[in-house]
Amino acid sequence: MIEKIYSTLETFDEIKLHNGLNILLADITKKSTDKDTRNGLGKTTFVEIIHFLFGGSCTNNSVFKLPIFKNHFFIMDYVLDDTKFTVKRRGFDSNYVYVCCEKGSKYDSFFGEQERKMKVADWNEFLGESLFNLDNKDSRINENIKFRTLFPYFARKAADGGFLESSRYYKNQKVFPTQIALTYLLGLDTKLSIDQKNLEEKKKEIADLKKVLKTDAYQEIVNEGINLDTEITILEEKANNLKRELESFQVHPKYKEIEVEASSYAKQISDLSNKNFIDRQIITELKEASKNEENISDINIKDLYEEVKVKLPDALVKTFSDSKIFHERLISNRKNYLSSELNKYEKLVKEREGLIKNLSIEQSKRMEVLNTHGALEQYSLLQTELNELVNRIITYKNQQKLIISIREEEANLKIAEQKLIIEITKSLEEHTKTKQKAILLVEEASKSLYNSAAQLNIGQTKTGRYDIEMVSRNQGSTGINSMLIYCFDMMMIQMSTYLGRKMDVLIHDSALYDPVDERQIAEALRFGKEKSLEKEFQYIITLNSDDLPESVAIEVKNNILSKVLTDSDESGSLLGVYY
Template sequence: MIRRFGSDLASFKTLTFKPGLNILLADKSEGANDRQSRNGAGKTSFIELVHFLFGADARKESIFRSDALAAWTFDVVVDIAGETVSAARSGAKPSRIFLNGSVETWPLAPQLDQRAGLLELSNENWKADLGHFWFGLPISAGDEAERFQPSFRSLFSYFARRQLSGGFQQPMQHSSMQQTWDQQVSICYLLGLDWSIPGHFQELRAQEKVAQELRKAARSGDLGRFFGKAADLRTRLAIAETRAERMRGQLDTFEVVPEYKTLEREANDITREIDALNVENVVDGELLQQLRASLTDEDAPDLGDVTKLYAEAGVVLPDMVRRRFDEVERFHRSIIENRRAHLNAEITSAEARVIERDQRIAEHDRRRRQIMGVLRSGGALEHYTSLREEAGRVEAEVEGLRQRLETAERIESTKAELDIQRANLTKALRDDIHERGDVIREAILAFEALSESLYEKAGSLTVSDTGGGPQFEVHIDGQRSKGITNMQIFCFDLMLTEISLRQGRGPGFLVHDSHLFDGVDERQVAKALQLGAERAEAAGFQYIVTMNSDALPREGFQRGFDVQARVMDTKLTDATDTGGLFGLRFE
């Protein structure tokens, strides 16, 4: 229970609490005019103080970091793990909590601040210790914690709802910013149901959201062009794998020839020389044709034709002329023989050159075949390196296609798999609700009894399994009224407090802001205050309520219940600047 709130701010009104029902009133002082409102007396600021001292984030807009309050320290005396402990915090150093009491054996023990002479603890560790003692939360490092698990701050907020956070809109939600999964996890945890199931539902929702975005992207845009369809990628992968396998085979049989370049140059030189010799052979071949043709055409002139010509003319040549013709004929025959001898010599020489070139060509060709055999059996190091690089590129392409195919197949099959997971989770939730039927029955009956104490017709609490996780609903006739909605919250909070205490969880107190009773009939307010007092006494928890004095019912209580005895001695007022909780005015 909470024993006291205090501060080193002299004008702060120290608040001392008792077991059971404690009513903090905002009164109207003498001399107050009509313009002065008790809505600024500090009732809501008191709720903020409760959260501030029990680990709430102190952002820049927090009243405790305002110029008027930042320099001052506020403290609470509260029972934790059977010990009375004092905890202090200031807006100037919101990350540090100063403790006094038997806290040395805590899971996250504070360290002694030599200068202040106080035990000091970080706000994060303070929340972790409170979560451990009040709610049985495990002490774990941030990296080890599950993403969607109950947190101290969320659980605590069901025991001190904040109007500024939208805490009085519906029973299951302590803040307008609270997500559905956090509501499900927190309520399941406090009731004693399997809270991990709604956590898994949220994991599933996150996966479904990603899968939906991926499917949408895979159908259009750059991502669609990159991934494509699984069938197309499967074909491309098969072709790429075959090519990669072929290149691996080439690399396995490749033999590097150290003198590859030298041999390659020699083979090229031999080829050029063979080509040159073949050209020369062609030239000599044409020459042989010409020489053989000339040899055939070389014959001595026939002088007999001249003699016959003269005889037919009736001219008889003298002996001297005939002898002269004979000499000319012998001369010509001598010349022709010499010419033939020369042509035969040229032919023989040309044929010899061709034969010699053919021999050289044959020798060069043998050497070239030898070199080419060596080159075909291996290759140059540069060629091997290029081949290996190409093989690496192809292997990378294969791996890329394999990953893209895997992603495309996963995208295409994700929806079916997630549907199966959702069905399995829904079954697990249904089984859990069935197995823990006694816990749910206890909560249902508790809510019914509480609502029946306020209204003629009892309300109802239903717990159902859905495809989105556990669903909690409360109903009281006339729930469209703001007052009825607030009474739903009242009954739900009392039920949750009682059930969680039986589970060994909870801070041991419940705090309700005056906003909870806005729009509620005075008779129901009286019943609610008496019901809260009786339930707090029976279950052993502390019930703290803030109210305006004129909203405090004067009748409607059962005989023997003295509401004034539950009103705290310290009262707030808005009549003067010093009448509020902090005893000063600030924006």
């Protein structure tokens, strides 16, 4: 129970609270005009202060971070297990709270005799264990349920959308975190709702994996019609052949140099062969000319001599004997020349043949090296080709593994999903007593407000997950929706006691009552007053004075807190200053 809210801020008047119903009233003064408003008096800020002291977040936009307030502590006296705690927190170092408890309590060993400065996270852990019996050693519970995921059900904030739906305190609150929190607060099997969440996350993972199979990148790897098993078999055979080829491949360090030498020898041999071919033609012609020279006769020389005399009568012509001698010398010289030329070309051809033989031997040696070895470049090309094949095989195998994994996981998920549906059905039957208690608590609260009672449904959806919701025949009405939340919250605070938990504070901002008619507000206040005393919990509400029904004003007179917010001037507001 909260005993008192106060602050080091001088303009803040302390607010003392008591057990049962507590009404923080915002009143209109005689000086107020129609243009005056009570929206800025601090009703919502009061709820924010309680959240702040119960470990709520404090962003840079928070009122507690404003320069006028950030160095001032907001303080709460809180009683737990008959032990009074004093809790302080400020915006300046909002990641910490300052806590001290009465001496001689069972909490001395945790907090010590002096005021303890502790991280907000540690404070929240303590509150979760102390107020909601959260087992911080249970990793599954600890990962999915925190004090701050449960407390807002007992202190809803209008700014967060807390008064839109009974099962949620936050507008965009997701389904599975909601189901986990509700199953815990209602005493159902929370671990099954955690299993549901995990199952849903796995289904999303599978859906994301299946999207990968539809991407262009994958389609480029696996074209339509390709069978991965077949393709992998073919590629692996190619890879094995390349591996064997590489294993037998001998790299010669001077392969390129030897290849150039062999090519050079081949060119020299070709050039020499071409020259020999030409010279052999010359040799043939020289031999033919020598043979013709031997056939020349004296008659021919005589006839030639006579013909010269006729044609050149005036020329000086030697005697025939002189001419014959000259001719014989000429023939002899011609033979000698032809013989000399023939010997020269034959010698050249023979020399070239020897050179060709030697060059051929050297070329043969180098060709033998080239035939039994390979160049590093060739080896690298083969290695590159093998690497590309191996990479393709790995890619195909990964894709094949992905497809098989998806199929197997989908099958396993279907089995797990059906199994979980059965387990939840069975669990709901096992928790019949707890379920009935919650349903009847809602029934009791709703009957005090309506002739047609609202109902709490606890069961399963068509897909098998937990289904916890408030329903009413007139759920389309805004006022009806507010009272559904009222009935739900009244059930939740009483279930806390029923389940042996120590959470004993329920807070409602005036936003809950804004759309509700006067008669229903009166009945809600009566029921809240009665039940909070009977079940020993603290029901704190903020309310505008003109929303307080006259029919119940006298009954709740003593429940109105001494601090009444007014709009006369800034001193009448909760913080005592305008900001």
